[in-house]
Amino acid sequence: MEKAAEIILASSSPRRRELLETLKLPFTIMSSDVEETFSSSLTPAEVVEQLSLRKAREIAGKISSGIVIGADTIVVLDGNILGKPMDEDDAFRMLTALQGRTHTVYTGVALIEAATQAVQVAHSATQVKMRKMTDQEIRGYISTREPMDKAGSYAIQGFGATLVEEIQGDYFTVVGLPLQLTAKMLSQFGIRLF
């Protein structure tokens, strides 16, 4: 029997690890530590594709075989990109802007086959409608600390679930790894789930 290709998740995000575990494929984790800066002339889709590729490339450069997966998530409101908050005031500003409105979450996924350096990169976008919140509710949510390491300062999989009225698109894109897209990309490298 052919030996299954090893999968390496280039991420320190516990959410991405949990999501990839859903696919029941064995994988290892190597945290990438890349500069998450980008040119302001890029579209949101280009930003997440470029950053996910940068994360995957950093790890692919250190190994000789296996398939590396990198991902990146941003929140976009009125064309402005919201990443992770710098501090509580920044989280307050982001949540004040997002409440009562619809924004788009973009997640990029990059796969690199280390042996051949073959690359696949794509993204998924999901629209999220957030309910109205008072300043007091926003401060209460921030006091849970949940927003502090999340793009857009909320987590749909946590208390943030109570802030989201509806979504259009893949839920997993919002959490940080679109599973349908990831599985499709893995299958293009010959890795099938079932």
Ligand SMILES: Cc1cn([C@H]2C[C@H](O)[C@@H](COP(=O)(O)OP(=O)(O)OP(=O)(O)O)O2)c(=O)[nH]c1=O
């Ligand atoms: C909007 C949203 C984001 N997030 C998270 C997903 C990502 O972990 C984070 C965005 O930051 P990223 O820079 O995409 O990822 P990361 O720094 O956490 O991990 P790594 O670069 O090592 O892979 O926000 C949620 O968990 N839930 C949500 O609802």
